[in-house]
Amino acid sequence: MPDEGAPVQGGGSGAPDDGDEASLENRIRRLEAIVAALDSDTLELEQALALFEEGVIHVRKAQEILAEAELKVEELIGRDGEEARPMESANGTDDD
Structure with a gap:
């Protein structure tokens, strides 16, 4: 598995893997590395x-x-007898 903290180089992805098994945290770290590389202005x-x-x-x-x-959170809330309701986004509105 490639080192996620390694500098971003050329066309190689260096990603944990584009497959579905990469965790949210790994994806966020990789996105941070990509943004840093794009901000560097050294890429072709x-x-x-x-x-x-x-x-x-x-x-x-x-x-x-x-x-x-x-969805899982909504299901868990619903299982405990509470009425499941859509979660609000960061701006205070429903995502739908």
Whole structure:
């Protein structure tokens, strides 16, 4: 498994893995590394595009992980006899 703290280089992903098994925390760490590399202004266009594409994949997978966690929380609340209700987003509105 590649070192997630390693500097981001060229077209190689260096990601924990684009598969579904990467944890939310691993995806966030990888996204932070990608953002740092893109902010460095030392990448060529092809490298930057490859990292951007990888970042989009990680964001989408992270959103899926969070959506599944939200459903699980709602199910658990519902099982305890409480009425399950949609969770609010950070801005105070329902995500739907």
